[in-house]
Amino acid sequence: MTDFAGTGTLVRLALRRDRVLIPLWIVVFVVMAAGSAQASIDLYPDVQSRVEAARTANASPALVSLYGRIFDESSLGAVSLFKLTAFGALLVALLAAILVVRHTRAEEENGRLELLSAGVLGRYAAVTAAFIVSAGTVVLLGLLTALSLMGVGLDTRGSLAFGLTWASAGLAFAGVGAVTAQLSEGARTANGFTAIILGVSYVLRAIGDAKSDTGWVSWLSPIGWAQQIRPYAGDRFVVALLPLVLLVVTVLGALALIRRRDLGAGLVRPRPGPATASAALRSPLALAWRLHRGSLYGWGFAFLLLGFLVGNIASNVDGFVTSESAKELVQKLGGVDAITDAFLSTEMGVLGLLASAFGIQAALRLRSEETALRAEPLLATGVTRSRWLGSHVLMALFGTGVLVLLGGLGSGISSGASLGNMGRQLPRMLAAAAVQLPAIWLVTALVVILFGLAPKLVTAGWVLFGTFLLIGQFGAVFDLPQSVMNLSPYGHTPRLPGGDFSASPVIWLTVIAAALTLASFTTFRRRDIG
Amino acid sequence: MTSAIVVSGLHKSYGSTHALDGLDLEVATGEVHGFLGPNGAGKSTTIRVLLGLLRGDAGDVSLLGGDPWHDAAKLHRRLAYVPGDVNLWPNLTGGEVIDLLGRLRGGVDQKKRADLLQRFDLDPTKKGRTYSKGNRQKVALVAALASDVELLILDEPTSGLDPLMEEVFRQCIEEERQRDRTVLLSSHILSEVEALCDRVSIIRRGKVVETGTLSDLRHLTRTSIHAELAASPNGLASLPGVHGLDVEGNRVRCEVDTAQLDAVMRQLSASGIKSLVAQPPTLEELFLRHYEDDAEPLAAVR
Numbered sequence: 001m002t003d004f005a006g007t008g009t010l011v012r013l014a015l016r017r018d019r020v021l022i023p024l025w026i027v028v029f030v031v032m033a034a035g036s037a038q039a040s041i042d043l044y045p046d047v048q049s050r051v052e053a054a055r056t057a058n059a060s061p062a063l064v065s066l067y068g069r070i071f072d073e074s075s076l077g078a079v080s081l082f083k084l085t086a087f088g089a090l091l092v093a094l095l096a097a098i099l100v101v102r103h104t105r106a107e108e109e110n111g112r113l114e115l116l117s118a119g120v121l122g123r124y125a126a127v128t129a130a131f132i133v134s135a136g137t138v139v140l141l142g143l144l145t146a147l148s149l150m151g152v153g154l155d156t157r158g159s160l161a162f163g164l165t166w167a168s169a170g171l172a173f174a175g176v177g178a179v180t181a182q183l184s185e186g187a188r189t190a191n192g193f194t195a196i197i198l199g200v201s202y203v204l205r206a207i208g209d210a211k212s213d214t215g216w217v218s219w220l221s222p223i224g225w226a227q228q229i230r231p232y233a234g235d236r237f238v239v240a241l242l243p244l245v246l247l248v249v250t251v252l253g254a255l256a257l258i259r260r261r262d263l264g265a266g267l268v269r270p271r272p273g274p275a276t277a278s279a280a281l282r283s284p285l286a287l288a289w290r291l292h293r294g295s296l297y298g299w300g301f302a303f304l305l306l307g308f309l310v311g312n313i314a315s316n317v318d319g320f321v322t323s324e325s326a327k328e329l330v331q332k333l334g335g336v337d338a339i340t341d342a343f344l345s346t347e348m349g350v351l352g353l354l355a356s357a358f359g360i361q362a363a364l365r366l367r368s369e370e371t372a373l374r375a376e377p378l379l380a381t382g383v384t385r386s387r388w389l390g391s392h393v394l395m396a397l398f399g400t401g402v403l404v405l406l407g408g409l410g411s412g413i414s415s416g417a418s419l420g421n422m423g424r425q426l427p428r429m430l431a432a433a434a435v436q437l438p439a440i441w442l443v444t445a446l447v448v449i450l451f452g453l454a455p456k457l458v459t460a461g462w463v464l465f466g467t468f469l470l471i472g473q474f475g476a477v478f479d480l481p482q483s484v485m486n487l488s489p490y491g492h493t494p495r496l497p498g499g500d501f502s503a504s505p506v507i508w509l510t511v512i513a514a515a516l517t518l519a520s521f522t523t524f525r526r527r528d529i530g
Numbered sequence: 531m532t533s534a535i536v537v538s539g540l541h542k543s544y545g546s547t548h549a550l551d552g553l554d555l556e557v558a559t560g561e562v563h564g565f566l567g568p569n570g571a572g573k574s575t576t577i578r579v580l581l582g583l584l585r586g587d588a589g590d591v592s593l594l595g596g597d598p599w600h601d602a603a604k605l606h607r608r609l610a611y612v613p614g615d616v617n618l619w620p621n622l623t624g625g626e627v628i629d630l631l632g633r634l635r636g637g638v639d640q641k642k643r644a645d646l647l648q649r650f651d652l653d654p655t656k657k658g659r660t661y662s663k664g665n666r667q668k669v670a671l672v673a674a675l676a677s678d679v680e681l682l683i684l685d686e687p688t689s690g691l692d693p694l695m696e697e698v699f700r701q702c703i704e705e706e707r708q709r710d711r712t713v714l715l716s717s718h719i720l721s722e723v724e725a726l727c728d729r730v731s732i733i734r735r736g737k738v739v740e741t742g743t744l745s746d747l748r749h750l751t752r753t754s755i756h757a758e759l760a761a762s763p764n765g766l767a768s769l770p771g772v773h774g775l776d777v778e779g780n781r782v783r784c785e786v787d788t789a790q791l792d793a794v795m796r797q798l799s800a801s802g803i804k805s806l807v808a809q810p811p812t813l814e815e816l817f818l819r820h821y822e823d824d825a826e827p828l829a830a831v832r
Binding site (some may be wrong): 185265270271273274275276277281282283284287290291295372373374376377378379380381382383384385387396528530 | 625630
């Protein structure tokens with residue numbers, strides 16, 4: 001048992017460090033669930049309106065692949081929480097995994113764990129403590145969510161099932177985080193692995209939900225399991241055993257991996273590299289490319305793949321339209337072509353959001369380079385501040401451009417090939433991808449101007465992004481005034497393909513993004529480094 | 531003699547903390563200048579202002595004849611800097627970092643680079659995240675010393691080096707002095723400064739409290755004397771400049787103000803000297819004298 005010595009102390013340390021963060025996260029999730037449920041209850045007062053809304057959702061490939069199916073069209077809970085079941089489970093899972101990595105690999109990487117390990121600390125203590133904190137957080141989060149849902153008037157059993165849906169996804173990914181934290185020496189890479197696994201899980205369930213003949217694919221995904229608990233539509237608590245099995249397997253796996261490695265090391269031993277720099281590595285831009293390229297390759301591959309998937313699902317919209325009533329509905333919505341375009345434009349919007357995450361993360365690199373004291377030696381050479389700032393800003397803007405165009409390329413080729421009109425579909429999808437860029441660049445530019453003006457607040461970039469995301473996803477449900485909805489840059493992006501294109505919002509978004517970026521150069525030249 | 535660095539009346543505060551409180555510093559071209567002070571005295575802040583990374587609140591700063599805030603990049607081509615905390619990019623090798631930093635300064639002397647790698651016993655093929663603190667510091671030192679520059683600014687460059695490597699570092703700085711390069715060496719290791727520096731400035735709470743050559747500074751302090759005499763001493767206690775007198779039979783111990791040394795020696799030899807040990811003041815004593823009334827702990831002083 002000495003392997004676990006000190007676990008309790010580390011749990012208290014983690015809770016002390018995260019005493020604001022964890023409660024804040026829990027509150028955000030609980031409020032999101034209860035608020036969304038309350039708004040939907042007001043929106044669909046009777047069974048008739050619910051069934052109609054649910055049928056529309058289930059007939060839309062865009063909504064089904066994004067959020068999943070509504071398993072009981074007459075159930076109040078299932079209809080009102082349909083957007084939050086799988087999507088919320090995804091966010092809770094991300095939170096759980098990040099919490100584990102934050103208290104294991106991140107601590108190990110910066111050397112703090114070494115300081116503690118010299119005391120009475122078992123080798124499993126850090127991962128166990130991190131897991132306890134993470135698991136405790138998601139269980140509490142699930143429980144409070146369930147209570148809040150009962151509070152707004154949904155039935156008890158279903159509310160518990162919904163809480164379990166979120167908590168089980170969180171538990172499974174707390175285990176996944178414990179494993180990925182062992183693999184690499186860097187916390188960034190560990191979170192990258194988690195994001196890939198999470199992304200694949202979400203895509204698998206999207207494939208499973210989208211086509212009835214591939215329904216089994218959902219069962220390959222932990223997020224799919226969470227959905228299959230079917231809160232308010234059968235409440236199949238027993239399905240939660242699957243994520244619990246994954247949890248046990250991953251935690252045991254993590255402990256086994258720890259036994260096999262040294263403190264600070266990953267499983268993959270770092271290889272020696274070149275003794276001299278290549279001739280190209282002679283400018284800040286060359287260094288920035290070197291620092292960003294790994295993550296850009298990974299994201300780029302994912303975007304190409306997502307594009308292919310989206311295009312592939314789009315070509316199968318017919319498959320959704322089986323019943324007579326659905327056919328009627330499709331006619332009402334403008335026919336198969338219109339629905340296909342609506343699906344594609346929704347998915348391009350999602351790719352735009354994902355690409356923004358890359359842009360924000362790339363721009364935040366500026367701050368992490370500064371605080372890690374890696375900017376200082378560069379700025380003490382012949383490199384001007386503007387050149388250094390410009391190198392990372394360029395990587396962020398260029399990188400997001402590459403990503404959306406890869407997404408457009410993938411979806412254009414696959415939808416063009418399966419619909420048999422490549423010549424038309426490919427340019428349409430590339431255009432749909434390109435119009436996402438001004439909003440993405442604007443959000444990236446917000447981070448850059450924060451970096452120039454108030455560097456301690458740069459992470460507020462994520463908060464702004466989250467706010468825009470919530471406005472976009474739930475603004476209509478909450479019936480927010482148009483002036484608030486207009487705050488999100490994503491709301492101004494033309495909905496292509498299929499929608500009307502007007503140049504003025506695109507131009508305005510670009511102009512504001514450019515102005516913010518340029519202003520950041522002036523502000524950054526005027527402030528202290530460090 | 532021209533000056534590579536002239537700072538006068540420099541102030542810098544962070545919120546309510548006054549990091550620099552009217553600092554004056556002058557470093558002549560071609561000299562090795564020691565910048566001494568305990569942790570938190572303001573050494574690194576001064577250096578960051580000199581590099582144009584921070585802007586002083588008040589006062590004048592001139593570096594190589596220019597203004598480091600406005601002409602930072604232009605001036606930086608003529609100097610090399612080794613920070614106190616060296617952090618490397620995790621996935622770049624030491625060799626790559628040396629080349630990159632050198633190129634951004636305007637060029638690396640390949641022969642010197644190879645020579646320094648060997649002398650510092652540094653493996654340039656390892657990735658940044660696998661180096662120890664000392665080895666990270668070596669990477670920055672090799673990058674700085676292999677560049678052809680006029681001025682070296684070194685911020686506690688040996689704090690992670692073992693004694694063997696400290697010796698290599700001393701040789702390297704000695705060679706730089708012979709090439710007439712200017713060096714600003716910030717340190718809290720007194721023996722290092724004593725061995726290397728032509729002139730020294732002592733900083734305390736954001737102000738330079740003493741500056742000059744080591745022999746100038748020694749004049750301001752006391753020589754310690756242990757003597758065994760033929761007869762018991764007399765009249766010593768009444769002499770000016772004698773401190774801590776301790777007489778035990780014919781043995782005498784005392785501290786003497788260096789300016790009064792002559793008179794004390796006459797008095798001693800009047801009693802007949804059998805043996806005598808006179809120790810010049812060490813920099814450490816000099817240093818302690820300036821800090822002994824300071825509330826800050828002296829744990830940092832080796």
